[in-house]
Amino acid sequence: MEPVVVLSLLGALIFLLxxxxxxxxxxxxxxxxxxxxLIGALLLFFLNTFGGLFDYSLPINVFTAAISGFLGIPGIVALIFxxxxxxP
Structure with missing residues (x-):
């Protein structure tokens, strides 16, 4: 979809609400x-930034962001394990 159409639909939805x-x-x-x-994605971003020093990274997608966002640090540790x- 065009960005103009998406923004128009969002504006109409906000107006209706x-x-x-x-x-x-x-x-x-x-x-x-x-x-x-968003917090989970930021946590994973920082993990990947600092994990780059040790040649380690986790993919940032909706599933991993949800786990790290809702479970916090224990969720990130579980993802690493x-x-x-x-x-492998």
Whole structure:
């Protein structure tokens, strides 16, 4: 899709939500989930940055970002163990 179309659809959706109102709990959950995904991606980015010194990296995708974002440091440790021990 064209960026103009995507931005127009997002603008229309925001306008409709402002006019009609939105249930707050589901939006709050979605917002918190999105923030946790971003935090997980940042944690993986820093792991890959510092892991480059030791020639180690983990892929950054939705699955690994979700695990590291929702579980935190124990999730990153679990991802490292899975990567090192189970996936040779």
């Amino acid at each position: 402002l006019i009609l109102g939105a249930p707050m709990k589901p939006l709050r959950w979605m917002g918190q989930g999105a923030i946790r995904l 899975v990567d090192m021990l189970i996936i």
